[in-house]
Amino acid sequence: MEAKRFVIIGIAVALVIAIAAPFLASSNPDGLESAFFSMYGAKPFMGSDLDEEAAAAAEEEVVAVTGNDFSHEPLMPDYSIPGMDKAGEVLAIVIGTLLMLGLVFAVAKVSARPDN
Amino acid sequence: MHIPDAFIPIGQALVYWVIALIFVALALRWARRSMGEEKVPLVAVLAAGIFAIQALNVPIPGGTSGHMVGAALAAIVLGSPYAGVFILTLVLLVQGVIFGDGGITVMGANIINMGVIGGFIGYYGYTAVRRLISNAYAAAFIAGWASLFISAILCAVELAIAGTFPLTVGLTMMGAYHAIIGLIEGGITAVALYLIASARPDILEHPLGVGA
Numbered sequence: 001m002e003a004k005r006f007v008i009i010g011i012a013v014a015l016v017i018a019i020a021a022p023f024l025a026s027s028n029p030d031g032l033e034s035a036f037f038s039m040y041g042a043k044p045f046m047g048s049d050l051d052e053e054a055a056a057a058a059e060e061e062v063v064a065v066t067g068n069d070f071s072h073e074p075l076m077p078d079y080s081i082p083g084m085d086k087a088g089e090v091l092a093i094v095i096g097t098l099l100m101l102g103l104v105f106a107v108a109k110v111s112a113r114p115d116n
Numbered sequence: 117m118h119i120p121d122a123f124i125p126i127g128q129a130l131v132y133w134v135i136a137l138i139f140v141a142l143a144l145r146w147a148r149r150s151m152g153e154e155k156v157p158l159v160a161v162l163a164a165g166i167f168a169i170q171a172l173n174v175p176i177p178g179g180t181s182g183h184m185v186g187a188a189l190a191a192i193v194l195g196s197p198y199a200g201v202f203i204l205t206l207v208l209l210v211q212g213v214i215f216g217d218g219g220i221t222v223m224g225a226n227i228i229n230m231g232v233i234g235g236f237i238g239y240y241g242y243t244a245v246r247r248l249i250s251n252a253y254a255a256a257f258i259a260g261w262a263s264l265f266i267s268a269i270l271c272a273v274e275l276a277i278a279g280t281f282p283l284t285v286g287l288t289m290m291g292a293y294h295a296i297i298g299l300i301e302g303g304i305t306a307v308a309l310y311l312i313a314s315a316r317p318d319i320l321e322h323p324l325g326v327g328a
Contacts, residue, residue: 006315010161014168017168021168031181031293034179035272041302061262066125068129070121070122070221076215077219078215100166103210105156111144
């Protein structure tokens with residue numbers, strides 16, 4: 001397979017995953033969040049019932065433990081676009097994927113070993 | 117496994133930033149010395165693919181989910197642990213700043229866990245296992261699994277130092293969940309390596325037929 005074709009297919013695969021992800025992805029807490037909620041009494045370790053109130057309390061409790069109350073307003077929180085539903089999630093992940101492509105291309109270009 | 121800001125005190129988070137930046141500098145040195153210009157499109161595509169697949173959380177038992185990290189794959193394909201550091205640093209930067217996935221003050225810890233540990237365990241795990249078994253895909257699976265599992269163990273230790281998790285409970289829970297999530301990491305690493313090797317065997321830094 002020639003190089004250009006390989007890159008185009010790679011980009012296509014990434015975009016297909018990006019578009020499909022909001023429909024296929026599990027909304028369960030990830031391993032770290034799940035461990036955190038279990039330890040702070042918001043969820044059984046091997047169960048799926050998340051107590052939303054206890055989860056919110058846990059998030060406040062941990063700020064009191066570490067004292068790190070830094071927060072910032074991300075443009076697309078949790079891979080979504082505020083005010084938009086599923087379409088916003090698709091758009092957010094597609095934008096992110098294209099942004100990665102451009103950003104990493106640019107950074108890699110300036111930091112790569114020159115050919116000559 | 118993206119640590120949010122609240123989980124680590126600022127002082128400790130800064131220490132992780134300093135350590136992470138040392139590895140980022142080493143990754144840039146690797147790029148200048150060993151990442152040829154012809155590799156640039158591949159690096160960009162790998163990063164885009166890793167970003168996309170990180171959004172695909174797979175359900176695991178216990179009302180939990182997990183996703184691939186991808187540093188092991190990047191390190192194996194590009195033939196250096198620093199490739200994992202290079203790509204994951206940029207992925208984590210975009211995820212943290214634009215999407216609020218992983219904190220800003222604690223980004224150094226996330227770079228260490230997923231980029232540095234992922235890249236180093238992925239790469240050296242792969243080369244070590246390949247000395248024992250010749251099947252590159254089995255080696256990629258094992259290295260991918262180990263990279264994710266050890267990242268999670270280190271994460272649990274950092275959160276114990278932070279006072280967020282008790283050490284033993286943290287290690288047990290993080291270890292249990294990520295032993296399963298590691299199967300996702302290992303599986304996708306092996307499949308992606310197979311697809312890349314089938315399409316462009318020449319693109320791999322270390323050809324599969326020759327022991328790495």
